[in-house]
Amino acid sequence: MASAQLVEAVQSVTRQSLPKRDASIEYMRVLRKTEAFNALKAIDILSKAPDNILVALADQRVHSELLTAFLTFVEFPSQEFEEHIPQSVASILVVSTLTNVLKRLLWRKPVIAVLIENDEFHGLFETLVIQRNNSLGGDPAELYIWKARVMDVVDFVVETTETDVMPYLHSKGCAKLLTDALKEYLVDGSIDSVHREEGILILRIIVKLIKKSSLMSSVLLDDFKANKIYETLAMLLVSPPFDEDMLTFKYTIISLIEELVFIDKEALAPPEEGTPYQHQDFVLPAVGPEHAGAVVRNLAACQVLVTALLYPDISNMTLLPAGNKDQEAPPHQFSLTVFATLLSIIRDHPMNYFLLERLNILSYAIERLDSYHQELQTSVMELFTYVLKDLNYVPFRDLVILSIHFQGTSSPRTTALVCDTVASLLQTSPGFKDVLREVGLIDMFCNMLEELSVVLRDTFGSPQFNNRISVIDFGQAFMPGEAKQRKYGIEVVHHFNSIMSCLVELLRGSRSNIALFQSTFRGDLFSLLHYNETRDGILRIIVVLVVESYRFFLEDKEASAAKSPPNTSSAPLSQKTLSAPYQLTQLCEILQSLNRYDFKMKMAILNALSSVFLECPELKDVFREGGGYVSIVSLLIRLEDAYQLIDNFEQLDLPKRRQRRDPKTNERIPTKADMLELFTKVFYVLSESMRDHPGNSSYFEEHIGFGSLADALQLTGVFGPNGDAAKMFGILFAFATLNESVLHIFDDPEEIEHTPEMVAKWLNSPAVCVQSPHVVLGIWRICMGLRDQESLAFCVMMSLFALSCANRRNQVLMGQTALLDELLKALFENPPLAIDNGADTSFEDGNVMREIMSRLAKRLIEMGMSSVGFRYLMEKFSATEEISFGECSGLLDMLLHGVTHSRWPSFVQFDGYSRLDLRSLGSHNFPPANGYTFLAWLCIESFDEELGIQILEISDDDQRCYFSVQIEPETHKLVVSVSHHQSVAFNFVAFEIGRWYHLALVHSKPKLTAPTGSLSVYIDGILGDKVKCPYLSSPNGEVKCYLGRHQKPKMMAKKEGSTLSWNLGPCYLVDEPLEVQIMDVLYNLSTRYHGNFQDSLGKFQTYETSTALNINLEAARRRSSPNSRNHEEQVALMNAIRGTIGNSIPEDKLVFAFSGGNLLDAADTRTDTATLEKAVLLLDQLIRCSWRNSEDMERIFGYEILGYILKQKKALFSIEMMNTLLGVVGMDLEYPE
Incomplete structure (x- = not known):
């Protein structure tokens, strides 16, 4: 009912046959009325109904009448519809509702079928391309607004409809209509913003139609190609102007073209496999159904972007003829955007590069690299890196083109970028070394170096190291008027170091590349050392040749010694390796022959030597044998009176230009900073030559000596009043400690x-x-x-x-x-x-x-x-x-x-990560049948809050048998582990810093009378604790022992920052559980005893220890009876005093054992109380701590002599003197009882 009323109202206007302007106004007047607008809203609701209901609407031609009214509105300004009408709605609301009704109605099958049958659907596309008549006036922007509404309807209908409308649009020439509309924008380049937006609307619907056509009938795809839509897009991109507004317009076109790249009826055929020079593990990327929207399908759309990038140049892959060479070049930002779009397309899926390889995108970009802006050059190298590294693909043709930029014909910026990119690739992906060799890059480098050395020699003769050539003079060697055409340009010299960096990475670690270079290069590398501009690069080449050749020589030597099959590729190399020592020796000789103030060359050679030592420590022997240390000393000696010369020269009033030149020799006079820099490098080289190399350290100390260096330094005047003594001391301390962190500690006066x-x-x-x-x-x-x-x-x-x-x-x-x-x-x-x-x-x-x-x-x-x-x-x-x-x-x-x-014993100092390994325990079975005892003297220098002290670890390979002794870092308490899951902590003692402890652990195996094993801990001969503890499990294999921390990878994180330090004195492992009576004896032997207990131990006892043992013996006698256990204790102590402790510790039970009367004159000659007291105290200390001195004192009747001397000097006695004497005779003043 509502639809019929609305149709009747609209048809009433149609029947009047009014002019278009009047008809559009009348249509709006009708639709603004409340009744008509409500009917329009009702139709909006009915547009969602099933198809059978929509058939009725189609029969009433509701859609046709509404579409007719909608299209008439487009041609006229909206202000024509704003007259006041009673009981009406706003015109904008009418238009919005009408647009929504058409979007929801026209895509439905019953409706769109009628539209096509009645040839009404094409009217929407015609409306999009109409131009407002100038005679009508009005704002052009309003036409764009109406076209945007039409675009909204068309876009929704084309996107949503399931009806194949492509044949119909083909029959109506829709592709030509839209393409011609785009071409109109090329007639006048100065189009305004409204026309640009209209052009974007048209292009958007073109993209929509191409996408829909790729899913249905493909006739429109062919139509657009036939009407040269891609050429039109290319012209839109490359045609001027390139002002800010037009660039925005072009960037939008580029983004829409990027959508077209992935749209076409058929997928592109994959490239053929088997391209030359590929890695063995290279395979083409797989393409699955899930990648459909990310894989390139439209090659023509990509050609649009390639054309925009290359224009006005042409190629067989561009869409346009050659442009005018005088035409304004696109700004670099435009080219960068185009290439960034191509790069994004290629990165969307790994297969895209291979599908687009036929367009030669990378080849053209590399070829024109020198003409691009820096940002675009970087993007090109980013694509180059992506292809080689991420895709694991070798673009052989592109690599050949890239080699052009190494030949000195490109700009400095381009050469540097290419060199840096290639060097970085070689560092991260060594597999490319073989690829670049096959491309011929090494041959090119060899030819370049040979020609360069010939050109420079022909131009400048054969300069010596004292006759430097400036880069300013190099231009004449590459003059364009030369009779002989030079293959390489002056930029080879300007960027020589960067180019050589690539060659260095090509040679490093590649046996084949080293062999090829040495067999191909026929020149003299050392001849290029004469020139400042080529010096550093050539030194790097010499270093890599010396290091790698010698390294491969050593590998071949080891392989030959092991009787392994020789490497066929190393045959040419083996003939050349003997030149490596010669080249290193030649560098040392050059170091001696240089002018005394040629600091640049000296620093360069010293840097080269330090690089050699770091990369191949084995060549330190060659340095020593080749006279390297003599060269260093000679270098310093030749700087005699340098500081005096510097001081004298600074006092001269010379022109600034001549200020650093010696008037007599024209040599550049160094500054004090130059001297210090040279000294720093000299001692750094010396440090590296001796680091981890005992042979060189010993040779230097025995044959050169630091005294020679010190004398040479004194000759320079560095320690004089005008020198730099303070900073030189910093250098020397760094040399003594091989620690550069102390280099500048004396820099602040x-x-x-x-x-x-x-x-x-x-x-x-x-x-x-x-x-x-x-x-x-x-x-x-x-x-x-x-x-x-x-x-x-x-x-x-x-x-x-x-x-x-x-x-x-x-x-x-x-x-x-x-x-x-x-x-x-x-x-x-x-x-x-x-x-x-x-x-x-x-x-x-x-x-x-x-x-x-x-x-x-x-x-x-x-x-x-x-x-x-x-x-x-x-x-x-x-x-x-x-x-x-x-x-x-x-x-x-x-x-x-x-x-x-x-009174220090023999000891070994451990940090938190050092250890001593005992690979086996010999013939002893561990754990022993009855038990075992571990004895050790230890002293802690400093703790680490995070790292405990690992004293001992015994275990087999799978650690089934495991025994560990350690001190906890937080509590400083002793912890003993008998397995990974069972530990015993002893809290009776906390270890202190700076004190020697005698530690004894006795682990007894369970017996019938004691079903559980026991673990006893003695500190300084006194039983501290005894606990029940299970015995060790039997091992599966050989048992190993570690004194110190048994390193594991996960424990190495804090090694550099560890402050832990502790000393291990004599220690023993006995495969018997020793009795308690013997512990006091072992402690009283003191830290300085390191025998195996089989000697007569009485002579090792001082008066103090002998007295202590006799006191213990007396106490044991009082407690004992002939048949008691205390009697056994008394016997053990008596044996110890007599020196027969070997009965308690037989030698075969040891698993491992690690480990003064002339002073009387001093007392006789003292004539004052203080010195007399010190002399007696000194004598007491010497006797107290040495059993040998005790024996000597008795043998020469020293005590009688001492008594006589002191009797003569009784007038010098004091209270302190008496206390000292009482201590000598054994009285403890703190415990006199």
């Missing part, structure tokens, strides 16, 4: 002057370890030779003391040199050695320096001293009349400190 302790703290770190103790001795000697640099000398001395305190290793190594002997002579020389380094009264005649030297000497003497040093001190005692009271007291203090602090 303010810290040296006012807070030397702040400088020294950098060396007082457990991580700073002395590697070359003879260098430390050299630093001391240089420091003692400083004059008028008091603050620096004191700071260096404090640094030496801090270095000795950093860790036990430093203390031991520094003590093994002659440093302590020289320190003692400097402190106690008669007359005293002048160590005040000047006349600065702030140092109070050297007392401050003397104090730090004394502290350093005491630190070193704790580890013992040489016979030379001890003999010197004894000689000082004999010269009693020649030394002062202060010297005598200081001498006694030094001796007393050494005696009381140098």
Whole structure:
């Protein structure tokens, strides 16, 4: 009913045969009425009804009348419809409702069939391309608004309908209609924004139709191609102007073309397999149904983008003829957008590159790379990398084209980008080395180097290293007017280092490439070292040839020794490998022959040497044998008086241009910064040559010596008043410790002057370890030779003391040199050695320096001293009349400190990750049948909060038998594990830092009387705890033992930052559970006993230990009866005192064992209370801690002599002296009972 009323109302207007303008106004007046609008809304609802109801609507021609009214509105301005009508709705609401009705109605089968039958559907497309008549006036933007509504209807209908409308649109020439409409925009390039938007509307419906046609009848696809839609799109893209508005228009076209790329009736045929020079694992990407929307199908659409990228150039793959060469070139941002779109298409699916390879996109882009903007060049190289790396594909043709850019004919920017890209590819994907060799890149590099050396030699002759050629002069070698045409351009020189980087990566690690280069290259690489511009690149080539050739030579040598089949590809290489030592030796010879101030060349060769050491440590032997150390010393010697020359030159008033040139030799005078940079590199090379190479370290110390280097440095004047002594000391400390973190600790003069302790703290770190103790001795000697640099000398001395305190290793190594002997002579020389380094009264005649030297000497003497040093001190005692009271007291203090602090046993120091391995326990079965005992002396230097101390681990391969002893990092308590799942913690003792502990673990196997095993822990001979503990399981295979931490990969995370340090003294594993009575005896033998308990142990007992054992024996006698267990204890103690402990610990039960009367004169010559007390205390300490000294004292009747001496000096006795004497005779003043 409503539809009939609406149709009647609309038809009433149609029957009037009004002009279009009047008819459109009348249609709007009718539809705005309330009754008609309600009917329109009712039809909107009915449009969702089933097809049988829609048939009735179609029969009433509702859709035709509404479509007729809708299309008449397009041609006229909307203000014509805004007249006031009573009881009406707004015209905009009418239009919106009418648009929705048509969208929902026209796509339905009954309706669209009638539309096609009556030839009414084509009217929508005609409306899209109409142009407003200028005589009608109005705003052109309003026409676009109406066309957008029509577009909305057409887009929805085409997208939604299930009816194949393509044959109908084909018959009506729809493709030509739309294509011609687009072509109109090419007539006048200065189209306004409205026309651009209209063009986008048309293009959108074209894309929609092509997409629909690919799913139904494909006739429209052919129609659009026949009407050259893709050529039209290409022209729209490349035609000027390229202002901001037009670029936005073109970018929208590009995005719509990107949609077309994936739309076509048939899929593209995949490329043929079997292209040459492919990797063995290369396969074409698979394409499944799920990839349908991501795989390229429309090659013509891609050609549009290729045309836009290349135009005005042409190729067999572009859609347009060659453009005018004078035509305005598109801006780089436009080309970048086009290529980015192509790159995005290729990346959408791996197969897309291979489907589009026939368009030669990458080839054309690489060929024109030099003409592109930097951002576009980067995008091209990104695609190149994607193809080679991600697709694992070798584009042979593209690689050949790319090699053009290595020949010096491209711009610097292009050459650098190509070199960087290729070098990066070779670093990340070594497989490309073979590919680039097959392309001929190595041959090209060889030809380039040969021609370059010939050109430079012909132009400049044969320059020596003292006759440098500037890059400014290279231009004449590549003049275009040369009779002989040069194959390579000047850019080869400008970007020589970048080009050589590619060659280096080609050669690195490739036996075949090395062999090909050495067999192909006929020139002399060393001839190119003469030129600054080619020097660094050639040195890198020499380094890689030396390193890789020697490495392959060693591999072949090992293979030959193992009698393995020879590698056929290495035959040419084997003939060349002997040149590797020669080339390295030649570099060392060049280093000696250079002008004294040719620092650039020297630095370059030193850098090359350090690279050789890092990449192939085996060549350190060649460096030594080739005279490398002699070359280094010669280099330093040739810098004699350099600092004096620098100082003199800086005082001359010369023009700035000539300021750094010697008027006599025209050599460039270096600066102090140049000197320090050279010194730093020299000592870095020396450090690397000796790092992890005991042979070189030993050779340097024995045949060269740090003294030679020190003398050469002194000749330069670096330690003089005009030198850089402070910074040089930083270099020397870094050399001594092989630690570059301390290189600059002396750089701040303010810290040296006012807070030397702040400088020294950098060396007082457990991580700073002395590697070359003879260098430390050299630093001391240089420091003692400083004059008028008091603050620096004191700071260096404090640094030496801090270095000795950093860790036990430093203390031991520094003590093994002659440093302590020289320190003692400097402190106690008669007359005293002048160590005040000047006349600065702030140092109070050297007392401050003397104090730090004394502290350093005491630190070193704790580890013992040489016979030379001890003999010197004894000689000082004999010269009693020649030394002062202060010297005598200081001498006694030094001796007393050494005696009381140098009781160190033989020990091994462990950090958190070091260990000693015992690969087997010999003939002993573990665990033993009855039980076992572990004995060890240990001392903890420092804890680590996160890392425990692993003392011992015994296990088989699958760790079925597992025994572990460790100290927890948080609680410092002992933990013993008898399996991975069962541990026992002992809380009776917390281990402290700096104290030696005697640890004894006794693990007894279960017996009939004791069904559960027991584990006893003794600390310092005293039973601390005894717990029930299951015995160890039997192993499946061979048992191994580890002293220290058994490293596992997951435990290595904190290695560099670990502060853990502990010492292991004598330790034993006995395959019997020892009795409790023997533990006190073993403890009293002290840390310095490291035998196997089979000796007569009585002689190893000092008075103190013998007294302690006798006290224990007396206590055991009082508790015992002839048949009691205490009687066994008494017998064991008596055996220990008599020296027959071997009966308790038979030698075959040991699984492993790791591990003074002339001073009376000192007391006789003392004439004051203080020195007498020190002399007696010194004597007591020597006797107390040494059983040998005890025997000597008795043998020479030393106690009687001491009594006589003290009787003569009773006037010098004091309370302190009496306490000392009581201690000598064995009385403990703290526990007198």
